Amino acid sequence: MGKKIAKEVSIAVADAVAQCRVDVISAYPITPMTHIVEHLAELVNNGELDAEYIAVESEHAALSACIGASAAGARTFTSTAAQGLMFMYEMLYIASGFRLPIVMVIANRALSSPISIWNDHGDVMTMRDAGWIQTFAENGQEAVDLIYHAYKVAEKAFLPVAVNLDGFIVTHVVEPVELLDQEQVDKYLPPLRMKYKLDPKKPITIGAIGVPEIYTEARKAQDEALKASYKIVVQAWREFEKISGRRYNPIETYRMDDAEVALVLIGSLAETAMNAVDVLREKGKKVGLVRIRLWRPFPMQDFLKAIGKVKALCVFDRALSPGATGGPVGIEVRSALYQSNKRPKVLNIIGGLGGRDVTAEDFMELFDRTYSFLKARPRFSYEIYGVKE
C-alpha cells in the first residue's frame, strides 16, 4: 500500500489518472481544472506517462477527440468545468450513446452569467440527463479513489463516467492522499479490451441514423445500460475496498441511526455539515446527514434506506433550476419519495452558489428551520438561502 503524501488534490488526481495508464488525453484549459491537465502534460513530456496528449482548441474538441480515440480502442481522459462543460455539451450525449468508456473530471464551477470561477454544481447538474455515470467526491482521497473506480466502471459498463470535484474547495487543497501502488492499479484495472471498435480487420459502423422505427429502442437500451451499471459501480467499490481498505457506497450516511431530521447534499460541503451534526447531537438533537456519492444512476433504494424514518429532510442544492419545483437534488429526492411509502417533509434549500461560503452555523440554522418545518408548512417549494437583502 502506498504512503500518505501531502499533495494538491489536482496533482494527486492527475497521478491517479497516469497510474491508470491512459492512452490518450485531450483537454482544453479552464479554471479550476487546469492543474490536473498541466500535471498530466508534464508527466507525458517527461516520459513518465506513455500517452498522446492532444492540446485541442476547445472543450467541444476535447471530448470530440476522446470520442474518436475511445472508439479506436484507447483509454482516454479529459477534464473541464462550467463554461467548458457547456461548450462540450453536444458531445456528452454522443459519448454515452456510443457507449464509450471515457473518464472526465469536472472541477465543479458556477455558470456564467455573471461569470464566476468559483464553486457550485450548476455546471454538472445540466448534464443530469446526458446518460453518464456520475460520482461526487467529498475530499482529496475520495477524488483519487473515484478515478481508479471510474475507469473500472466505465470499462465494464461501457459508459462514460464523470467524476465531480468541487472546484478549488477540493481541487486546490493540499491534503494527505494515499495513492495505490502501480501493481495494485494494474491488477484492479486490466488493459482496456473493446468488443466493438474502429478496426480495419473487423469493420463496424458507428453513429448511424436512428430512424423512428429504432430510435426509441436505442434509447431504451441506453437507459437499461445505465441502470444496470449500478451493480458494476457497487461491485467495483467492493473490489476497491479489498485492495485499499477504503469503503465507498452509493449513499453515505452520518449519524443517521435514530435521526429525526436529516440533511441531504452532494459533494464537499458534507465535511462542514458533519460538524454541524456533531454540535447538534451533543445538544441532544437527533440529526443526521445523507450524502449522495452516486448521482447517476440514482441509487433510489439506497437513498430510501439511508433516510430511515426521518420526519423531515433538508435537501441542500448547490444549483438553481429557475422556475422549477426545486433544485435538481430536491426534485430528485421528492420524486424518489413519491414512489415509496415514506413521506418525510422536504425543505429544499438552494445555497453555496458561485463560491458563497456555507458554514457549520448555516447548517445548524437550517436544521432548526427543518425542525420548525415539522410544525408549519412553508409557502415555497424551494428557497435560495443566504441572499443579502
Place this chain on the structure above:
Amino acid sequence: MRPEFAKFKPVNLKELPKEDWIAPGHRGCQGCGTVLPLKLVLKVLGPNTIAVSSTGCMEIITSPFPFTSWRIPWIHVAFENAATVASGIESAIKALKRKGRISKREKIHVVVFAGDGATYDIGLQYVSGALERGHNIIYCCLDNEAYMNTGVQRSGATPFRAHTTTSPAGKVIPGNITWKKNLDGIVVAHGIPYFATASPGYLADFLNKVKKASLVEGPAFLHIYSPCPTGWGSKSEDTIILSKLVVDTRLFPLFEVIDGKYYILNRKVDKPKPVEEYIKLQRRFRHLKPEDIEYIQNRANEEYERLVKLCEIFAPPKAEKEAKVE
C-alpha cells in the same frame, strides 16, 4: 521537397481494384457528384482505412440503421468536429502502436469526409486545430457549395449570385451576395505537408492526388469539387461535364501546395472557356444578368492569374521537381 514523394508513382488506372469500400445501393441522388469522389478516394486508400464523416448527405445516404454502405470502419459523430474525431483516432493508433497493441507495421489511413458547410463554416475551428497540431490524417472537403442535406441553404462556399434557399434570387437581392470563401488560402496558411484541389472530372489527376495525400506524414487536405444536381438544378448526366468545365473556365483551378510554400499548377488553362458555358447548365444561376456573368468572368481570370504567378514564384526546387501529375 517531401521525401515521401520519392516513392510516388502515378496511379495506374488499369490496376485500380475492382472492389469499392462504399457499397452500391446507398441513397444518393442520381448523378451525385459527392459520393462519386468519395468512392474514388477509398479506391485509392484501400481497406486499411478508418473513415470519419461529418453530418451531411454522405452520412445520411450511407447509414440508415440497420443498413450501412461502409465496408471499412466508419464513424459519424456530429456536424462540425470530424477533423477532431479523426485527431483522436490517429492519436489512439499512435499510442496503441507504441504500446504494441496495434502492429507497428500496419499502415492505417484515417480519412475525413466533410462537406463544405462542415469545413468552411461550422467546422473551421476544428479543421484548423487538427491541421495545426499536425495529425496524420487525410481531410477531404467534398464541396458542393451549399447545405444540401438540409435543403440547399447558403454556406461560405456558395458562389457569387447562386440561388439557395437562404440566398434566394429575390427581386431586390438576386442570390448570394458574397464571393466563395478562400478556404484554400486558409488551409495553405497552416503550412501542412500537402494541399490539393481536385475534381472528379479529371480522374487521373484526382487519383494521383489521393495517393500523394496518403503518402505524406502529417495532415493532407483535398479540396474536392462535388457537383450536386439536386441543389444546383443541373442535369444528372452533366455532373462530369460540370466537373471539367469548372476547371476549364478557371473557376476551380487544379493545383497543389506542398508544405504551405511550393505551388504547383496541375492544369494550365491558357484558353479558358467562357464561364457562361458553366453557368447556363445550372438553374441556381438562371437569374444572372450579363453584368453578373461579366463580374464572375473577370474575377475568375484575376484569381487564376494570381495563382499562376504564385506557381511561378513559389515553384518547387527544380532538381527535386514532382513527378508530373497527369
